Amino acid sequence: MRDQKLATDRRTLLTRVAAGAAFLAPGAALAQSGDLERIRAAVAAGHDAAIERLQDWIRNATIAAERRNVEGGADHMMRLAREAGFQKVEKVPTAGVPGVFATLDAGAKRTLGLYFMYDxxxxxPAEWSNPPLEGRLVDKPGTGRVMVGRGAVNQKGPQSAFLAALHAFRAAGRKLPVNLVLVAEGEEEIGSPHFAEIVRQQRVLAALRKCEGVIMPSAGQGPNGNAGISLGAKGVIELELVASGQRWGRGPARDVHSSLKAQVDSPVWHLVQALNTLVEADGNTPAIEGWFERVRPLTARERALVAESARGRREEDSKRSLGVQRWINDVPWLESLERLVSQPTANIEGLVAGYTGPGGKTILPGRAVAKMDFRLVPDMTAADSLAKLKAHLANKGFGDVEVNMTGGYDPTETAEDARVVRAQQAVFTRAGIPWALFPRNAGSWPGYVFTGAPLRLPAAHFGFGTGAGAHAPDEYFVIESSNPRVAGFDGATTAYVDFLYEMAAIK
Amino acid sequence: MRDQKLATDRRTLLTRVAAGAAFLAPGAALAQSGDLERIRAAVAAGHDAAIERLQDWIRNATIAAERRNVEGGADHMMRLAREAGFQKVEKVPTAGVPGVFATLDAGAKRTLGLYFMYDxxxxxPAEWSNPPLEGRLVDKPGTGRVMVGRGAVNQKGPQSAFLAALHAFRAAGRKLPVNLVLVAEGEEEIGSPHFAEIVRQQRVLAALRKCEGVIMPSAGQGPNGNAGISLGAKGVIELELVASGQRWGRGPARDVHSSLKAQVDSPVWHLVQALNTLVEADGNTPAIEGWFERVRPLTARERALVAESARGRREEDSKRSLGVQRWINDVPWLESLERLVSQPTANIEGLVAGYTGPGGKTILPGRAVAKMDFRLVPDMTAADSLAKLKAHLANKGFGDVEVNMTGGYDPTETAEDARVVRAQQAVFTRAGIPWALFPRNAGSWPGYVFTGAPLRLPAAHFGFGTGAGAHAPDEYFVIESSNPRVAGFDGATTAYVDFLYEMAAIK
Structure with a gap:
């Protein structure tokens, strides 16, 4: 669900590090361990194998919406975990795509949780300039050598860099400074409908309760090298609204000739009218009864973080990259960024009814579908929002419109002083990478499973490196960076080594 | 555009003929000509060749919406005309699919116009139980031997029966009793955008001005054998409404990540809101400003014809065949039939925006399209209706929504006392086929090109025989009927022979 590129775009430039600090200078914790040179050599020696591992993974694509490669993807994830040194690896069946639960006991004091997605x-493929499932290495002028493929940046590239760090520890004959607990799912891209079920199994909960926090590997640097540290993400519910003659009891049960519109009601007009009740006249503000009841306003600190980030970004660059001429409701730049962090949304992802080919076809369709997502901010919840949507439709006379929720979850938040946040800051700072805190991603990831009850663990993304094109054609992850301020694959791997030492050492 | 099945469904049963009249008894005019036996024998002898000709035509499918077989379809239509005896045959180029203009001078006093469609x-194909372009002969229990294929009933089967009649005259060594002027188009199914241009060429107009009226061959019998004679049809405009960030100047120029909904306007919501202004709260009545200004109420005669037809039909059969439980706005049966004849419509044929595949995809689409048709009743016109729609959208704040009209035309009407109407009645009556007048088809055909200025000719459909599935899978035309009250292919052919004699003789 989340889009790495977007998160990166608005992570910026609070230059809290000494200007000119050498990129990937030896970290304090890493230096203390005395193993720096040996592990660096192992990262370099393992480069080709790690790249092949990433290519293999890209070839092995799982797509939950299409039920593509459901078991094969889980098996591949299990093999990757075993090869990286996890001692216990098990498949966790669900009613949908299975999860994977794995533990690596290094005999360390502290334990770190990991969240992976393998879908x-x-x-x-017609929209891609390189085959989406080959993981080709391509020269991208101004960027470097990149791997192109579906999942390259979202999330197999960063996850592979993390796994490569574990391989490097083993190759260097060094024990991990922390124990690891991995939970992986294959339904992230459809809203993680079974992820809570995976995590809430007793043995998984028990393992996670020992963790300092949870990290999802991610490409955390923007194209200029600056990094963002996000303290949370919006929740989401994703669903289809379906109007049909069959369920409505009005209009035709199937497509009929369009001339019958004079005699027969239309499920398509019914859907249009139902949709029209969901937003205000501005076409933006959700108009669902009670939708804003639980919306918590931004704190002064959150507003300050947004304002700082706005100062580091050029409005015109953002407009150009999105192909946008005006922000929503004509609000100014800073307000548009505050909205991005603070406002719940009602979005139509797609409309499908009747004839969708070239030209027209004179039919009166028996069924119409709107694919929607609603982003949720604290303290909204997925369950309450779904109930409010259903009640609203029923109250407005659209109780017959089916609401088929396919996935979603609550918002997630992590405190600024959590170890997994402070450890990131230390690693970025040591590497001379400017970083900024950002209060909340506008996109979503199922961090609530960790940050919410019963675990209440800190959970965040972390990683060096960059890429783009998540959810879009020509997705890529940078393997060798032509910008010295941006890490390539080995730099991202080494950063995870430093991060693991930092997590072991941080107060 | 028109749907033969629908038209047939509501043509009914005014039994104005002597009960027990033998089916296809010798017609008065035909009998007088003294050529009955000879031509009947020629029809029978030519059967196999005519069926092969129809199969060849079905294989040679032209689909204007897909720009499929544009020149090949016109060339085939020309060859069919030449082989049937038309002396002058020419292709009429247009900006779209070409038309065909042909004349057959039999040295007769009267001239009959013909309208054919070759698209x-x-x-x-996945929806068909037989290949749609093979023209297979299949046994259909309770119906007889039928030809299955796209275009079988709409309109290649009936048109082939007419051409077979011309072949039979030649084979029997008999001159046609009337001269013929043929105008054919290949864009009927997309709303005949260039048909007026074809007909209004001076040499075509000059030829048509000599005609008594115009006939389009059609399968005029219902499954029970009863026939309908329609006195007109609604007009139509067919178009796409397109909302896009590019044109609107708001929202994204292309699809972006759905989390941006908090910051960016949505062209899809813009389209939903524009659509919502087009109908009243009932989801049915057009709410476009001035839409009803020119709508002419039904006359007492028209209402009487509708009432007669309602008496001959079972409401429950109609509901079951359409999969409908209630008529529009809960009106009773008779009122629903009056609406079908008298009311203009605003119909959504299809909706297409953003992601339309399985499940969801978290995007905010940059473009959304509604495919629509609006049926028009006298005295509405296509041009005035299009202008009103555009003005309405502009007045409501949706002037940026593109209105791309793909085709359409004015309503058409023909007087009850026109020779092409009375000749039909005579031929049906002689054959012992119950027939009924119906004031207006709810579907559309471009008869206005003949019935409107400058020609003002009567124009109607005519033909024996039956079929179903126009615009639907498994379309068929009955070749050999198992119901003695329904004509097969040869019966339909012989009826055209009788009709041509009748047109020559009728007062």
Whole structure:
């Protein structure tokens, strides 16, 4: 669900590090361990194998929306975990795509949780300039050597860099400074409908309760090298609204000739009218009864973080990259960024009814579908929002419109002083990478499973490196960076080594 | 555009003929000509060749919406005309699919105009139980031997029966009793965008001005054998409404991540809101400003014809065949039939925006399309209706929504006392086929090109025989009927022979 590129775009430039600090200078914790040179050599020696491992993974694409490679993807994830040194690895069956639960006991004092996704977004090969499932290495002028493929940045590239760090520890004959607990799912791109079920199994909960926090590997640097540290993400519910003659009891049960519109009601007009009740006249503000009841306003600290980030970004660059001329409701730049962090949304992802080919076809369709997502901010919850949507439709006379929720979850938040946040800051700072805190991603990830009850663990993304094109054609992850301020694959791997030492050492 | 099945369904049963009249008894005019036996024998002898000709035509499908077989379809139509005896045959180029203009001078006193379409509706072979372009002969229990294929009933089967009649005259060594002027188009199924241009060429107009009226061959019998004679049809405009960030100047120029909904306007919501202004709260009545200004109420005669037809039909049969439980706005049966004849419509044929595949995809689409048709009743016109729609959208704040009209035309009407109407009645009556007048088809055909200025000719459909599935899978035309009250292919052919004699003789 989350889009790495977007998160990166608005992570910026609070230059809290000494200007000119050498990129990937030896970290304090890493230096203390005395193993720096040996592990660096192992990262370099393992480069080709790690790249092949990533290519293999890209070839092995799981797409939950299409039920593509459901068991094969889970098996592949299990093999990757075993090869990286996890001692216990098990498949966790669900009613949908299975999860994977794995533990690596290094005999360390502290334990770190890991969240992986092994599924990827749908793709249309016709839109790609390179095959989406080959993981080709391509020279991208101004960027470097990149791996192109579905899942390259979202999330197999960063996850592979993390796994490569574990391989490097083993190759260097060094024990991990922390124990690891991995939970992986194959339904992230459809809203993680079974992820809570995976995590809430007693043995998984028990393992996670020992963790300092949870990290999802991610490409945390923007194209200029600056990094963002996000303290949370919006929740989401994703669903289809379906109007049909069959369920409505009005209009035709199937497509009929369009001339019958004079005699017969239309499920398509019914859907249009139902949709029209969901937003205000501005076409933006959700108009669902009670939708804003639980919306918590931004704190002064959150507003300050947004304002700082706005100062580091150029409005015109953002407009150009999105192809946007005006922000929503004509609000100014800073307010548009505050909205991005603070406002719940009602979005139509797609409309499908009747004839969708070239030209027209004179039919009166018996069924119409709107694919929607609603982003949720604290303290909204997925369950309450779904109930409010259903009640609203019923109250407005659209109780017959089916609401088929396919996935979603609550918002997630992590405190600024959590170890997994402070450890990131230390690693970025040591590497001379400017970083900024950002209060909340506008996109979503199922961090609530960790940050919410019963675990209440800190959970965040972390990683060096960059990429783009998540959910879009020509997705890529940078393997060798032509910008010295941006890490390539080995730099990202080494950063995870430093991060693991930092997590072991941090107060 | 028109749907033969629908038209047939509501043609009914005013039994104005002597009960027990033998089916296809010798017609008065035909009998007088003294050529009955000879031509009947020629029809029978030519059967196999005529069926092969129809199969060849079905294989040669032209689909204007897909720009499929544009020149090949016109060339085939020309060859069919030449082989049937037309002496002058020419292709009439247009900006779209070409028309065909042909004349057959028999040295007769009177001239009959013919309107043919050589294009067919789109199809999806996966939905068919027989290949849509083979013209297979299949036994259909309770119906007889039928030819299955796209265009079988709409309109290649009936048109082939007419051409077979011309072949039979030649084979029997008999001159045609009337001269013929043929105008054919290949864009009927997309709303005949260039047909007026074809007809209004001076040499075509000059030829048509000599005609008593115009006939389009059609399968005029219902499954029970009863026939309908329609005195007109609604007009139509067919168009796409397109909302896009690019044109609107708001929202994204292309699809972006759905989390941006908090910051960016949505062209899809813009389209939903524009659509919502087009109908009243009932989801049915057009709410476009001035839409009803020119709507002419039904006359007492028209209401009487509708009431007669309602008496001959079972409401429950109609509901079951359409999969409908209630008529529009809960009106009773008779009122629903009056609406079908008298009310203009605003119909959504299809909706297409963003992601349309399985499940969801978290995007905010940059573009959304509604495919629509609006049926028009006298005295509405296509041009005035299009202008009103555009003005309405502009007045409501949706002036940026593109209105791309793909086809359409004015309503058409023909007087009850026109020779082409009375000749039909005579031929049906002689054959012992119960027939009924119906004031207006709810579907559309471009008869206005003949019935409107400058020609003002009577124009109607005519033909024996039956079929079903126009615009739907498994379309068929009955070749050998198992119901003695329904004509097969040869019966339909012989009826055209009788009709041509009748047109020559009728007062």
């Amino acid at each position: 990827v977004k749908q793709f249309d | 067919v509706k789109q199809f999806d």
